[in-house]
Amino acid sequence: MRVKWVDYAKAGSILLVVMGHAGFPESVRSVIYVFHIPLFFFLSGLFFSFEKYPEYKTFLKNRFLQLVVPYLFFNIITYLFWLTVGRQFGKDALFDLDPLKPLLGILYGNATGHFLEHNVPLWFLACLFITENLYFLVFRKLNKKFQFFVLILAALVGYFDYKYNHSLRFPWGMNIAVVMLVFYGTGSLLRFWFLAEAKSKLILFSETVISAVVVLLVAQWNGKIEVSAHEYGHYLYFLVGAFAGILFAVSLSKLIDQAGLNLNFLQFIGKNTLIILALHLIAGSGVKAVSFYILDLPMSIYEITWVKIVYSLLSVIILIPGMLFFNKYLPFLIGKSKA
Numbered sequence: 001m002r003v004k005w006v007d008y009a010k011a012g013s014i015l016l017v018v019m020g021h022a023g024f025p026e027s028v029r030s031v032i033y034v035f036h037i038p039l040f041f042f043l044s045g046l047f048f049s050f051e052k053y054p055e056y057k058t059f060l061k062n063r064f065l066q067l068v069v070p071y072l073f074f075n076i077i078t079y080l081f082w083l084t085v086g087r088q089f090g091k092d093a094l095f096d097l098d099p100l101k102p103l104l105g106i107l108y109g110n111a112t113g114h115f116l117e118h119n120v121p122l123w124f125l126a127c128l129f130i131t132e133n134l135y136f137l138v139f140r141k142l143n144k145k146f147q148f149f150v151l152i153l154a155a156l157v158g159y160f161d162y163k164y165n166h167s168l169r170f171p172w173g174m175n176i177a178v179v180m181l182v183f184y185g186t187g188s189l190l191r192f193w194f195l196a197e198a199k200s201k202l203i204l205f206s207e208t209v210i211s212a213v214v215v216l217l218v219a220q221w222n223g224k225i226e227v228s229a230h231e232y233g234h235y236l237y238f239l240v241g242a243f244a245g246i247l248f249a250v251s252l253s254k255l256i257d258q259a260g261l262n263l264n265f266l267q268f269i270g271k272n273t274l275i276i277l278a279l280h281l282i283a284g285s286g287v288k289a290v291s292f293y294i295l296d297l298p299m300s301i302y303e304i305t306w307v308k309i310v311y312s313l314l315s316v317i318i319l320i321p322g323m324l325f326f327n328k329y330l331p332f333l334i335g336k337s338k339a
Contacts, residue, residue, distance in 0.1 A: 003195060006043060007270030008253040008263065013039050014273040015316065017121065018280045022312045023302060030219040034238075035245020037124070037227040038183040040273075042246050044128060045187025046194060050140060059136050063129060066335035071125040073333045074278035075106045075118070081282060082118035089285075109172035111228035121277050123228050127173035131180045135188065144189065151185045154178055159235050169230065176230055183242065194250060201258055207251035214244035269316065272323040274334050276316055284315040 016036040020029055053059035083099055097114055105115030109126035116123055139147050158179035165175065187194070199207075218241030222233040225241075232238040256263065269276070288311075291297040301307050326334045 002267075002271070004267060005250075005253040005257040006046065007267040008256055009039070009249045010043055010270035010273050011266040012249055012253065013043070014269065014276045015312070017277065018284075018315055019308075019312045021121075021281060022284070022308045022315075024305075024308055026224055027219075030222075030224045031215060033225045033227070034215050034219050034222070034241040035249070038180070038242035039246050039249050040124070041128065041131060041180045041183040042187040044132070045135070045184035046191045048132070048135065048184075048188045048191075050136075053136070056136060056140075060133070063132055065332070065337075067125050067129040067132075070274055070278065070333060070335050071109075071122055071129070072106070075116075075122055078119040078122075078278070078282060079103060079106065086118065086282075086285065089289075107171070110169045111173075112169055112230075119278065119281060120228070121281065123173055124277060125274075127177050127180060130172050130174050130177040131184050134177055134181055135184055139185065139188075147185065147189055151182050151189075154181045154185070155239065158182070162230065162232055162235060173228075176227060179232070180227075182239070183246070186243075199254065201255060204251045204255040204258065207247055208255060211244045211248035211251065215241055215248055218244065268323075272319075272327070272334075275323050275326060276319060279319055279322065280315045283319050284311065286318065287311055287314045 013036055016032045020032045020036065024032075053062070079102055082102065087097065087099075097117060101114060102117045105117070108115050109123060110116070111120045111123035138150065142150060158175075158181075161175050161178065169175070218237050222237040222241060225231060225233055225238055288299070288302070291301070292299060302311060327336065331337065
């Protein structure tokens with residue numbers, strides 16, 4: 001059963017991801033990066049249930065099909081696109097990157113060091129797979145009170161790794177996964193509270209406003225965060241800002257849902273975040289190619305704020321036929337069991 005406000009929150013998250021890659025000023029990106037990645041992990045944790053998976057083998061197979069298969073598929077097709085077309089244009093044409101490095105990067109699964117130069121956002125799927133496996137293996141036998149203690153311990157381990165490990169990046173973002181475990185686990189442990197609790201519109205509005213203020217303050221104090229690069233700025237500010245951003249997204253999405261607004265487009269986007277994550281950079285390249293080579297518009301237009309907004313939306317909209325195609329004919333390649 002779909003939960004409408006969760007789809008709204010997922011749609012908002014993926015749109016922030018697209019905007020984060022659209023070249024907005026650092027002040028805007030700092031706000032986006034405060035919480036958009038932790039929010040994804042939190043929303044993923046909301047629907048995890050040990051009751052659904054009686055044994056690890058079943059869980060591993062399920063998540064392999066839902067995350068690793070799409071990770072490998074989209075890596076291969078975007079690598080081939082980069083190898084034959086993408087590296088001939090833009091910033092990729094300015095330096096001579098060994099084509100083998102991104103290919104090996106698929107196995108390494110990290111966003112830094114040009115290892116996923118062909119499609120950096122795919123680091124998320126690998127890291128989510130590791131995070132979910134960590135959660136299953138570590139938390140399966142623990143009672144609920146001790147689970148919260150272990151989440152705090154994970155936050156501390158993540159802090160010491162961040163503070164003292166400045167160069168080593170584990171395969172598939174394993175050290176990032178320890179930090180993301182905090183948000184995934186919070187979503188899982190508090191899922192009944194978030195999914196079942198009914199709040200008045202006044203309370204939701206108040207939560208939205210207060211949490212938004214906290215996010216803006218953290219963005220100003222902490223600067224730009226880059227989770228994919230294992231960069232959190234001030235670690236405590238990062239945690240506070242991330243949870244404030246999660247509360248902001250949840251409260252705003254619930255407020256929209258309670259207002260009775262049927263935002264079908266957002267709900268559709270929320271159901272297809274994986275495709276957007278995997279293909280929005282190529283879609284954006286297509287938008288720029290059309291504007292430059294066909295419409296004869298200068299690339300300098302992408303320095304204009306409203307153009308960046310339109311560019312972000314177009315990068316999503318032109319993927320809609322692909323979303324419909326994959327959902328109908330190739331659902332197994334996007335982690336879905338049926339059309």
